[in-house]
Amino acid sequence: MGLFDKFKSLLFGKGDVSEGTQDEKPVASKQDEPVSAMHKSPVNEAKPADMKVEQKPIIQKPKEEKPVADKITVGHVHMSGCTGCLVSLADNYEGLLTILDKYADLVYCLTLADVRHIPKMDVALVEGSVCLNDECSMEEILETRENATIVVALGGCACYGNTTRFCRGGQQNQPQHEAFLPIGDLIKVDVYIPACAPTPQQIRNVCLMAYLLLKGNDEQKALATAYLTPLMNLAAAGTEACGCDLMTEVINQGLCCGCGSCAAACTVRAVTMQYGKPQIERDLCIKCGACYAQCPRSFFSFDVCGQYESITNLIGEVMKP
Amino acid sequence: MEYLGQYKAVYKAKAGCEDILAKSQDGGIVTAMFAYALETGIIDGAIVAGPGDEAYKPEPMIATTVDELLAARGTKYSISPNMALIKEATRSYGLDKIGIVGTPCQIQALRKAQLYPIGLRDVPDKIALALGIFCMENFPYQGLFQMVEDHCATKIDNVTKMDIGKGKFSVYTERGVNSQIPLKVTHKYEQPGCHVCLDYVANMADISTGSVGTPDGWSTVFVRSAAGEAAFNKAVEAGWIIAESMDGVKPGLELVTKLATEKITKNQSYIEHRNHAEHAALKPLRNPYI
Ligand SMILES: Cc1cc2nc3c(=O)[nH]c(=O)nc-3n(C[C@H](O)[C@H](O)[C@H](O)COP(=O)(O)OP(=O)(O)OC[C@H]3O[C@@H](n4cnc5c(N)ncnc54)[C@H](O)[C@@H]3O)c2cc1C
Ligand code: SF4
Ligand code: SF4
Ligand code: SF4
Ligand code: SF4
Numbered sequence: 001m002g003l004f005d006k007f008k009s010l011l012f013g014k015g016d017v018s019e020g021t022q023d024e025k026p027v028a029s030k031q032d033e034p035v036s037a038m039h040k041s042p043v044n045e046a047k048p049a050d051m052k053v054e055q056k057p058i059i060q061k062p063k064e065e066k067p068v069a070d071k072i073t074v075g076h077v078h079m080s081g082c083t084g085c086l087v088s089l090a091d092n093y094e095g096l097l098t099i100l101d102k103y104a105d106l107v108y109c110l111t112l113a114d115v116r117h118i119p120k121m122d123v124a125l126v127e128g129s130v131c132l133n134d135e136c137s138m139e140e141i142l143e144t145r146e147n148a149t150i151v152v153a154l155g156g157c158a159c160y161g162n163t164t165r166f167c168r169g170g171q172q173n174q175p176q177h178e179a180f181l182p183i184g185d186l187i188k189v190d191v192y193i194p195a196c197a198p199t200p201q202q203i204r205n206v207c208l209m210a211y212l213l214l215k216g217n218d219e220q221k222a223l224a225t226a227y228l229t230p231l232m233n234l235a236a237a238g239t240e241a242c243g244c245d246l247m248t249e250v251i252n253q254g255l256c257c258g259c260g261s262c263a264a265a266c267t268v269r270a271v272t273m274q275y276g277k278p279q280i281e282r283d284l285c286i287k288c289g290a291c292y293a294q295c296p297r298s299f300f301s302f303d304v305c306g307q308y309e310s311i312t313n314l315i316g317e318v319m320k321p
Numbered sequence: 322m323e324y325l326g327q328y329k330a331v332y333k334a335k336a337g338c339e340d341i342l343a344k345s346q347d348g349g350i351v352t353a354m355f356a357y358a359l360e361t362g363i364i365d366g367a368i369v370a371g372p373g374d375e376a377y378k379p380e381p382m383i384a385t386t387v388d389e390l391l392a393a394r395g396t397k398y399s400i401s402p403n404m405a406l407i408k409e410a411t412r413s414y415g416l417d418k419i420g421i422v423g424t425p426c427q428i429q430a431l432r433k434a435q436l437y438p439i440g441l442r443d444v445p446d447k448i449a450l451a452l453g454i455f456c457m458e459n460f461p462y463q464g465l466f467q468m469v470e471d472h473c474a475t476k477i478d479n480v481t482k483m484d485i486g487k488g489k490f491s492v493y494t495e496r497g498v499n500s501q502i503p504l505k506v507t508h509k510y511e512q513p514g515c516h517v518c519l520d521y522v523a524n525m526a527d528i529s530t531g532s533v534g535t536p537d538g539w540s541t542v543f544v545r546s547a548a549g550e551a552a553f554n555k556a557v558e559a560g561w562i563i564a565e566s567m568d569g570v571k572p573g574l575e576l577v578t579k580l581a582t583e584k585i586t587k588n589q590s591y592i593e594h595r596n597h598a599e600h601a602a603l604k605p606l607r608n609p610y611i
Pocket of ligand 2: 080081082083084085127128154155156157158162163195196197198
């Protein structure tokens, strides 16, 4: 059996999957299981640089042969953000419909779902930073942490402050709104998706992996954990980002290979390559964190990236409508 | 650690076209594969290391014609940040099927970009053909310049080819080999980031190629992915590439394996050394690999 077939059978079980089986409810995985898995994992305690994931093959023979059919619940929590992150999620187009159809119920989203209060959910995608001068935001970010199993900081503002770092207050309507913090300065965050805006494909991948983590069997969880670990490490590493990270964390550490990924990732073209190394126009940088997270020398997993072919095929397959 | 990575087949190969071979580094595999892929619509452009504003200073370039591919032939032993154009290729150039050539680290960056497209919107599904070139080390331009002008006493503008092989860095001019220096002289000019590199033969490329293992004028070629296999076999069928079995070829895979093993074990022990476990007073340096 090829890797890809293995993946398919991991996800859907051995039988024909596309029809019929999806509506059968398998034994639901215990609600608290994934929670404790997330919180017990050393990821949240250890410093990111020293993190070691247990090295075991991601793909093993499936033990259980049941389809994975319960959906996870996902919410979009809107803090001080521009809605660009949500637009990015929606820019998966028919892919978004597939996700909502097969893998996730959108239980909260001020723009798209008619629910006023933050409900219990598996995954909260939080867009925007938190305005300290706005009581409602302060309450909602706490509520989000209490009600969500996994809190994902979606986009540069939620992860690192991004453009809201530059706020000085005094703007019309809410002149007293001046102090903004990335959500990780107020609550514990599990996963980061940096960049302004985060890309539709990165959001999709995190949603699919969260689904596998929460609803999958052991092997699926191993894949999802290996995939999500670097993004969990970013969340554990802190709430400050800047193009300068390329200097302090890559070049100064003797790690830069001159690949140019950082320059490609920067939305505002603050990074150019000079004599094979990144040069950062520091005044242009909006502190979104994309360049460093994209750099192959910020994190690189041979386990995950080495399987790019089968994982890419898997994503293509499960995203079919 | 799999030193040579996973592959479906390995060949001794070269381009079928003399025009390509005239100025290619080795067997002209990179240029021939891209030219074939461009002509047949497998790709609609390729990111290559084009000529820069100074001699042998590469500049990443998006080639959309065979002429542009030809202009980028030959190895420049300096950093060409080809990944810098990966998003631009889909935007300003509007490519849907991108070819890219890169050193192993650049191919790693590419695969990370496909699975973690953090700042690379709509890029992951537009990668059609990734060609990896073997790589032991690379040099910042200032270092390369010094190697050529000071150590080899050759004006870099007059150089027609450089190569690394059999323990030597060689510089050619129109009169043939002009100067050679042992690699122990060049080590100090290497890019520091190369010393944590754990890949010699671009294990994550669709197809990887290099000179080591096969006779002069030929290349060693690993065909790795399904996409790589399909493109390579068609290029062979169409006569763009001549491929022969590696059986009995000297020095063959034995030498490739030896060099890969040497590079990777040396760099692994350097990464451990950066951990400073033996020095209670020193903090560990960052390790990118998880
Ligand atoms: C820094 C470096 C180190 C190398 N070390 C080894 C080695 O140890 N052992 C070995 O067998 N082979 C090594 N190679 C590969 C070898 O020199 C040839 O590039 C390879 O065999 C391809 O030759 P070709 O005739 O098929 O390619 P050609 O048809 O000549 O095309 C070469 C292609 O490589 C691209 N290119 C040139 N320079 C660079 C660069 N700096 N970065 C990215 N792309 C570039 C060009 O744009 C062109 O498209 C190295 C290459 C580089 C750049
Ligand atoms: S990260 Fe960018 S797109 Fe998302 S809310 Fe902030 S400014 Fe808007
Ligand atoms: S340099 Fe660009 S990509 Fe990096 S943090 Fe700044 S704005 Fe973001
Ligand atoms: S992305 Fe590449 S060029 Fe940029 S800092 Fe990282 S290794 Fe260096
Ligand atoms: S040795 Fe490794 S890091 Fe250095 S250029 Fe070659 S592939 Fe990149």
